[in-house]
Amino acid sequence: MIKESRGVSAWCIDHPVATILLTFALVLLGAIAFPRLPLAPLPEAEFPTIQVSAQLPGASPQTMASSVATPLEVQFSAIPGMTQMTSSSALGTTTLTLQFTLSKSIDTAAQEVQAAINTASGKLPKDMPTLPTWRKVNPADSPVLILSVSSSQMPGTELSDYAETLLARQLSQIDGVGQINITGQQRPAIRVQVSADKLAAIGLTLADVRQAIQQTSLNLAKGALYGKSSISTLSTNDQLFQPEEYDQLIVSYKDGAPVQLKDVARVIRGSEDAYVQAWSGDEPGVNLVISRQPGANIVETVDRIQAALPGLEAMLPASVQVKVLIDRTQTIRASLHEVEMTLLIAILLVVAVMALFLRQLSATLIVSSVLGVSLVASFALMYVMGFSLNNLTLVAIVIAVGFVVDDAIVVVENIHRHLEAGDGMREAAIKGAGEIGFTVVSISFSLIAAFIPLLFMGGVVGRLFKEFALTATSTILISVVVSLTLAPTLAALFMRAPVHHEHSKPGFGERLLAVYERGLRRALAHQKTMFGLFCVTLCLAIAGYVFIPKGFFPIQDTGFVLGTTEAAADVSFADMVAKHKALAEIVAADPAVEAFSHSVGVSGSNQTIANGRFWIALKPQDQRDVSASAFIDRIRPQLMKIPGIVLYLRAGQDINLSSGPSRAQYQYVLKSNDGDTLNTWTQRLTEKLRANPSFRDLSNDLQLGGSITHINIDRSAAARFGLTTSDVDEALYDAFGQRQINEYQTEINQYNVILELDAAQRGKAESLNYFYLRSPLTGEMVPLSALARFDVPTSGPLSISHDGMFPAANLSFNLAPGVALGDAVLQLNQAKNEIGMPASVNGYFQGAAQAFQSSLASQPWLILAALVAVYIILGVLYESFVHPLTIISTLPSAGLGALIMLWLLGQDFSIMALIGLVLLIGIVKKNGILMIDFALEAQRGGLSPEDAIYKACITRFRPIIMTTLAALLGALPLMLGHGTGAELRQPLGIAVVGGLLVSQALTLFTTPVIYLWLERLFHRPTPAPAPAITL
Structure with missing residues (x-):
């Protein structure tokens, strides 16, 4: 016992x-x-990241980088716990991405970022429409949901207004919803298109038009009448809402006769930015690209959005169709x-x-x-x-x-x-x-x-x-x-x-023993x-x-493919649209594609007209014959047949450690204190790696072919007329900057009034010869040609990138099938040595390659x-x-x-x-x-x-x-x-x-x-x- x-x-x-x-x-x-x-x-494992955006419409990439990005970077660099600071400046816009240590509280970081913006505000350009704004983001995160909004009867500006005021605003209030980018948005605006010839003939300048509009259309407090028995608020017709109301606006008087705005300009209701377009498949419309808040659960967030959509659709006109184009939670x-x-x-x-x-x-x-x-x-x-x-x-x-x-x-x-x-x-x-x-x-x-x-x-x-x-x-x-x-x-x-029978055969275990x-x-x-x-x-x-x-x-097949297009830096918007449509036809014809969306123009993470975006949802795996990576390899040769544009594709990943949107899976960053040196060696390394079969879809983000028309101002000549370089800059900004000179408010939104030259003049360099300023000394009209020399157009960058306040360039690449990332890292470092890259150009891997x-x-x-x-x-x-x-x-x-x-x-x-x-x-x-x-x-x-x-x-x-x-x-x-x-x-x-x-x-x-x-x-x-x- x-x-x-x-x-x-x-x-x-x-x-x-x-x-x-x-x-x-x-x-x-x-x-x-x-x-x-x-x-x-996957488990939540994101770096606390804050993205800061700043706009100065019409400002060149160089101006945005030096006058906006640099003052902000100086202040941000003092924030403790920051591991990486990058910026990208393009025409009229700068985006800075600040990444912090994993132990840093995102809320604390946000407070410090706002304090830095306030400190830097005194050194930013005075004519910025608003101060820089920030938001908590995971910039490498793929969108969780893409909604397509379209209408066969409604104009694009009205459709965009519904997408913004009703859908985007309501959806952004849902728990877990982060950034909502509206691609193809043609935001309503009043556009005042002025004829330079008519202005000069009357003796007026664009500044006269700007000041007249700013002083005539206002929305100010008026007070109230406090009577013995009642109170009556005061209201006036101080705001102008319709283009025909602006037509009657008096700009000045000529020989005692009023000069109305319609005499020198054409006022239309158009879009705030005419150079944007989006499609769901081949159907034009507006797309809502929805990302989650950092730390939010993807599935729960999408479920909340799906539950809210029927109620929001009921509030839209019957002609507006909303459909889910891409839903990441399916995969x-x-x-x-x-x-x-x-x-x-x-x-x-x-x-x-x-x-x-x-x-x-x-x-x-x-x-x-x-x-x-x-x-x-x-x-x-x-x-x-x-x-x-x-x-x-x-x-x-x-x-x-x-x-x-x-x-x-x-x-x-x-x-x-x-x-x-x-x-x-x-x-x-x-x-x-x-x-x-x-x-x-x-x-x-x-x-x-x-x-x-x-x-x-x-x-x-x-x-x-x-x-x-x-x-x-x-x-x-x-x-x-x-x-x-x-x-x-x-x-x-x-x-x-266990019962053992006398003649029972030994079992499998006994025989194995x-x-x-x-x-x-x-x-x-x-x-x-x-x-x-x-x-x-x-x-x-x-x-x-x-x-x-x-x-x-391992590279996953999530059924989601992201694409970035790149055309010549000086491509026109019309050509870019045509090329995008040609690419879309190829994508639509592939049997593995279930749905896709694409856009061109400046919106969201896209900063230039020469770039566009594709979002492609593949069919479920049991309904297609290729993986996401194989789909990219199959469609790449067909896409390369479209001249003048390249579509870089990468398979969407659940694990994405990039500090921002990328053209490919892996990134390598070069930076130097000299921009010209950086550009030279970036191009040499790019060409060297393109000859290596281990690398696919290799590209850099320099885009140096942008056209720059340089105006060389003669300061002495300007001074004789009492004019300064600031006067010239202001006049040019009025004419060519799509300057937001005023706004009007409704009960649910506010819209901009934009000043520009008429379409026939604003796109031609010859217009500069007929451009006039008024001398504050004599009152006479002075042609710009008397104050400046117009140089032959040269090439320059469409965007300027900084990494840690230094000029930087980003190389992106995918790997050929069977090539390990470790081997690619060794080959890239070997290529640097073979081309003799100087020590003044520093290079390091970023994102997944850096973590590797x-x-x-x-x-x-x-x-x-x-x-x-x-x-x-x-x-x-x-x-x-x-x-x-x-x-x-x-x-x-x-x-x-x-x-x-x-x-x-x-x-x-x-x-x-x-x-x-x-x-x-x-x-x-x-x-x-x-x-x-x-x-x-x-x-x-x-x-x-x-x-x-x-x-x-x-x-x-x-x-x-x-x-x-x-x-x-x-x-x-x-x-x-x-x-x-x-x-x-x-x-x-x-x-x-x-x-x-x-x-x-x-x-x-x-x-x-x-x-x-x-x-x-x-x-x-x-x-x-x-x-x-x-x-």
Whole structure:
């Protein structure tokens, strides 16, 4: 009769009702938490980022960079915690992106940015329509939803007004909605188009027209009449709303007769910017490109928008159609569904293996119960920790399927062994759980130790895998508790001793054990050979890691493709529209495309007319024959046939670490304190890399072909007329800057009044010869040609970029199929050396490539940290410096197997493969623990080391095989998955499956040899009995 133990396992066996009810409570908490977990593609891991925008209509890129960007950059550079500051200045607009450390509060950063803007305001141009504005953004984030707004009857200005005032404003109030870019927006405006000839003939200037409009159309406070019995507010017709009202406006008097605005100008209702256009497919309209707020849940945000749309559509005129063009959550939901199916398949495979080996329904159901309880209960902990259901947390649960059943298998198998030996049900349950308790704790805690380094990984990668590591750790801890409480309780109630028939054939497990027993005898008889095999495995694993191509994250197929077009810097708007339509025809004809939108003109992240945007939604994966990357490769040659324009495409990614919109997946930044030097070497490096077949879609953002007409002012001549350079600048701005000189307000919006020359004159350089200013000394009209010389047009940049206040250029590139990012990094650095780039031009990778370099440097330390953590935990558990080495000796073969499998399947060693390798460190040492734990007990019982390790291998063979197969089958669906988002998960599954296959084939024979070798090396006497751990 066994000695009664009052440990946790024994207590649970004696109190089955309490145990079952407490377990039910765990399941109930998990079931309640599961539907409340938010859905997301990945854990939140964004750098706090603020984007600052400033406008000065008509100002050149050089003016915007020097007079707007630089004063702001000077103030922003003093903000603590800022890691990167970039700016891009184009015609009339500057955008600055400020990125902060992960520990920086975005709200604190916003307050400091506003204070810096206020400080810089005194040094900004006085005629800026408004002060710079800021918003919290994730500039690298893809839009979560694109809405198309169109009408066959309504003019573009009216349609744009509805899109802005009704849709965009209402949608922006929805929780989670961030920036809404309205592409193709033709915002209503009053345009005053003045004839320079008529003005000069009358003796007026554009300044006279501007001042007359500003003084005549106002919206000021008037007060009220406070009578004895009532109050009456005062109102006047001080605002002008219609073009015909402006026609009657008196600009001046000529010979006593009034000069009305209609005498010198044409006033029309047009758009604020005539050079924008957008399409959904081939249908003109307005597109709302909606991004989420930083940290907002994508799926919940889109669900709120979808719920609000019917009510908003009901408020629109019947002729206005609103439809969802692109919905990013469709692929997110599909990806999560694929992971959930992978989880189900993994569970079924693991349960099938249990049934095959245990050959008893009750034992199989007990293991399945532990698995189910542990997985469901983990959802409750995820909810408490604020996690979401995403690709990484679900992958952690899929992988945990193999870990969770390990504990239950070891407990149930040991109880099964005692039942076979003739013990009663309760006696076998208490004995089995008590004997194996220390082993279960050792396996689980050493497995958790492998996750510890993941929790301390820095940067965005560390943020991403924190939820992964904690989810897996939580599930393992729950499984330890459930395996040592519920499993023995159910075993005591339902497991029966197996019935052996006299003539029954040996089962699969028995036949496999017989084969292993013969192999083990040979291995122990040839220990030097096996030790040599171990050394060869160790060397091959190290060499394999050194030489295998390295990568960052696999390129995903999210079903979403983003495009940026680039035409000649001096392209006209009409030509740009025609070229865009030609590209759209090619995109629309591809059978993989479900819907797409495109736009040209200055809006959102697009700063010049020479650039445009494409957003392409591909059909679901089961309805197309190519991946997103293959689609880009297929359509690229057709797109190249359109002359004068290039469409750069990149597959949208859930993991995007760029600091802003990019033409391709990877970025390289060059900067110098001299702009000309920067331009020269940027072009040389670009041409060098274009000759390298490893790089695709390579481009830079210099765009130096913009036309510049330089007006050389003679200051002496101007002074003779009492004129200054400021007067000339003001006059030119009135004529050619689309100057916003006034505004008028309605109940729901305000609109601008824009001054310009008429269409026949504002686009010709010859108009400058007929351009007049009034002399404040004599009052006579002075032609501009008398004050200035008009130089021959030269070329210049369409936009100017800064990085950390220095001139910068951005190179973007994709990689050819089969090229690893690590190889591309080496080739790019080699190209720099070959062209002899001077030290005055600095270069560095940005976004994903920069994060890759950082992670590559830390990879060996991460692996070493996981090994050290496992060693420390095992050393503490076994009170030994030597036995952990025996257990860890199982790892080289696992590493070699992972690398071989990755190489055979054409995968590079990515971050996901690295995580798989770290998982293997936790998984495969289980074999060693099961052997060594039993061998040590056998030695304490008087057996020699040789007999003890032999008996341990034979006795623990079945649980070793079962737990390894469970882990392998848990990872197999990840390896073989092919649905949405499978590219991200496959490397992890490949590494785990490959590592388990090779390690299982080798460690069953090498680990006993290593154990004996270390015993002889250290001449260890038989250890004293260790204190029992009662569970």
